[in-house]
Amino acid sequence: MVSVISNSIAYKPIISIENIVATVTLDESLDLYAMERSVPNVEYDPDQFPGLIFRLETPKVTSLIFKSGKMVVTGAKSTEELIKAVKRIIKTLKKYSIKITGKPKIQIQNIVASANLHVHVNLDKAAFLLENNMYEPEQFPGLIYRMDDPRVVLLIFSSGKMVITGAKREEEVYKAVKKIFDKLEELDCVRPIEEEDEIEI
Amino acid sequence: RWRKWQVRARIQSSIDRNLAQAMNELERIGNLLGLPKSVKDEAALIYRKAVEKGLVRGRSIESVVAASIYASCRRMKIARTLDEIAQYTKANRKEVARCYRLLLRELDVEVPVSDPKDYVTRIGSLLGLSGATMKLAAEILEKAKNVGLTAGKDPAGLAAAAIYIAALLNDERRTQKEIAQVAGVTEVTVRNRYKELTQELKIPIQNQ
DNA sequence: ACTTTACTTTCAAAAGC
DNA sequence: GCTTTAAAAAGTAAAGT
Numbered sequence: 001m002v003s004v005i006s007n008s009i010a011y012k013p014i015i016s017i018e019n020i021v022a023t024v025t026l027d028e029s030l031d032l033y034a035m036e037r038s039v040p041n042v043e044y045d046p047d048q049f050p051g052l053i054f055r056l057e058t059p060k061v062t063s064l065i066f067k068s069g070k071m072v073v074t075g076a077k078s079t080e081e082l083i084k085a086v087k088r089i090i091k092t093l094k095k096y097s098i099k100i101t102g103k104p105k106i107q108i109q110n111i112v113a114s115a116n117l118h119v120h121v122n123l124d125k126a127a128f129l130l131e132n133n134m135y136e137p138e139q140f141p142g143l144i145y146r147m148d149d150p151r152v153v154l155l156i157f158s159s160g161k162m163v164i165t166g167a168k169r170e171e172e173v174y175k176a177v178k179k180i181f182d183k184l185e186e187l188d189c190v191r192p193i194e195e196e197d198e199i200e201i
Numbered sequence: 202r203w204r205k206w207q208v209r210a211r212i213q214s215s216i217d218r219n220l221a222q223a224m225n226e227l228e229r230i231g232n233l234l235g236l237p238k239s240v241k242d243e244a245a246l247i248y249r250k251a252v253e254k255g256l257v258r259g260r261s262i263e264s265v266v267a268a269s270i271y272a273s274c275r276r277m278k279i280a281r282t283l284d285e286i287a288q289y290t291k292a293n294r295k296e297v298a299r300c301y302r303l304l305l306r307e308l309d310v311e312v313p314v315s316d317p318k319d320y321v322t323r324i325g326s327l328l329g330l331s332g333a334t335m336k337l338a339a340e341i342l343e344k345a346k347n348v349g350l351t352a353g354k355d356p357a358g359l360a361a362a363a364i365y366i367a368a369l370l371n372d373e374r375r376t377q378k379e380i381a382q383v384a385g386v387t388e389v390t391v392r393n394r395y396k397e398l399t400q401e402l403k404i405p406i407q408n409q
Numbered sequence: 410a411c412t413t414t415a416c417t418t419t420c421a422a423a424a425g426c
Numbered sequence: 427g428c429t430t431t432a433a434a435a436a437g438t439a440a441a442g443t
Contacts, residue, residue, distance in 0.1 A: 019433035023422050049430045050424045062431055064423060072423050074432040110421040114434045123352045127314050134305060135314055138282065139298060140418045141353030141436045153419050155435060158352035163434050165420040191349075259427075295417090353436060387439060389410095 009192055011181055014116045017170060020076040021110040024086055026069035027102050035065070038096040054089065061085040072109075079170070082106065111167040115177045117160040119190040126156065126189040145180065152176045156184075160193070216252055219262065223248055226266045230289045234281060236270070244273035250308050260300060264292035268300035275312045280323040282357060282385050317342045317351060320360030320384065327383045328375050330368060338367035344402055354394065358386045362394030366404060 032052045036044040043053040051064035051072070061075035061082070073089070076082035086104055094100055123143050127135035135143040142155040142163070150172035155163040162180070167173045184190045224245060231241040248269040251257055257265050267290050274281045287297045304310055318339045325335040341363040345351050351359055361384035368375050377395070381388045399406055 016434090018435095019420095021421055021432070046425095051430065053431075055431095064431060066423055068424075070423055072421085072431070074422095077433090107422090109423095112420070112433050120349060121352075122349070124314055124346075134302065134418095136418095137353055137437085138315060138355050138357065141438090142418070144419065146419095155419055157435055158349065159436075161435055163419070165434090168421090298417095355437070358438080389440090390438060393438090 009119055009185060009190060011178070012118065013177055013181065014118075015113055015174060015177055016115075017077055017111060017113045017173070019074065019112040020079070020082050020108055021072065021074045021112075022076070022082055022086075022106055022108045024063075024071040024073055025105040025107075026071070026100060027105075028069045028100060030065065030067055030069050030098065030100075032065065032067050035093070035096075035098055039093065039098070040096075056085055056089055056092070059085045059088075061089075063089050079108070082108070108168055110165065111170060111173060113164045113167070113173045115162050115164060115173075117162070117177075117181055117184075117190070119160045119184075119192055121156055121158050121160055121184060122189045122191065123156070123158050126184060126187065129187045129189065130183070147176055147179065150176050154180055156180070160190075219252055219257060220249065223252070223262050223266050226263055227270065230267060230270060230286065233289045234270070234286065236274070236279065236281075240270070240273050240277050240279055243277060244269040247272050247304065247308065247310055250310070251304060254307055256303055256307055261292060261296075263290045264296045264300045265304075266290075267292065267297045268304055271297065271301050272304055272310055272312055275315060276310070278313075278316070278319045280319040280357075280360075284385060315356045317346075317356035317359040317363070320357050321364060324360055324364050324380065324384050328364070328368075328379065330364070330373055330375070331371065334364070334367045334371045334373050337371060338363040341366055341398060341402065341404070345398055348401065350397060350401055355386060355390065357384045358390040358394050359398075360384060361386055361391045362398055365391060365395055366398060366406070369406060370404075 032044055035052055036042055041055065051066050054063045054065055056063065059076060059081040061073050064072040073082065073086060076085055083106065086106055090100055090104060123135055127133055127143055130145055132146040133143055142157045145154045145156055147154060150167060152164055152166040152172060154176060164173050164176050227241060227244055227248065248266055251265055251269065267286050271281065271283055271286050283294050283298055287294045290297065305312060321335050321338045325338065342359060345359065361380045365375065365377060365380050377388045377391045381391045398404065
């Protein structure tokens, strides 16, 4: 082949935020025993875990509430959903006469996302060429790659799909996916997927 | 200063005591697994590095020894699963795996990605199969790797399926059950890998 | 054999053992 | 280090039909 055919693979990933873990600070100590008595559908077993478990149906998130007035909220799929969930949790607690005065301080601690690069990844080659990676197919099918900047961990599968975790801002997720795509392509570890002739019965 | 020397000597003696105990464990587990001296020596070297880096603190000597043995087997291409090694310790697979990951991250121990072919030799010899069958199984795995069929899959399961196919083709048939047993995977896994390999590589199998 | 459920890996925070 | 929460990826496992 003489002519130089465009050998770069199109970067059209599908990225979705799957879970956001955040802490909420209320600056006010709470009586978890009173909460367990008055608020329905909560789980509280201090011998097993110091936090009271409160599940909100919409948005569907789960909150761990501590007596210090701090909470952990998990399950939100966007920042908007997270904020809405925190407001509703507090509104619900107030409804059951739990005294809360100050306004909550929300901090995102971890963002988990999934992505699909739409390429096949040669994990054996990637494991050999990438730094800071671990690929042990007898224990887990994905290659575990620790990226320094942004500081996230990616679980890369041969299907081209991946999991990105450890990010604190959504921007870091997009940056990390673009960066790993470029890196894998540069190292010649990606191959386009044959065809997507899925328009069949 | 005298004090400094004393502290150093105390640390050295604690390392020595740790090593002595670890070497006993290493010898015991290594012999139960039937490992050659070269593998045990390599494991001893890895363990010594771990102690010197203080990686054994807060962990059981036994699980770090087991992890060192696993790392050594991988480096020497001796097929042994983590479960096989962990069964001779009080620690469970999860704890040994955790120690193994620690060794990989903290020590400069290069461990190659496991190769299903290494399991072929072990499974084949345990089943008393011919060299020709093992060679055929290795060839099947090579083709599978080239078309990207092996990524992310358990090498033991892949080797078991390749052995099953190769034995069938060479009239040395073994049941999926006996292969699965020596390979340390379930029959379902052997069957799944078998289907995939025969279909994707278009390997014709006569009857059942 | 098929489906369902569940476990492997990664991450972060909370309070306390 | 452990305990608890949630979520995805793909492979493996076990239980029930």
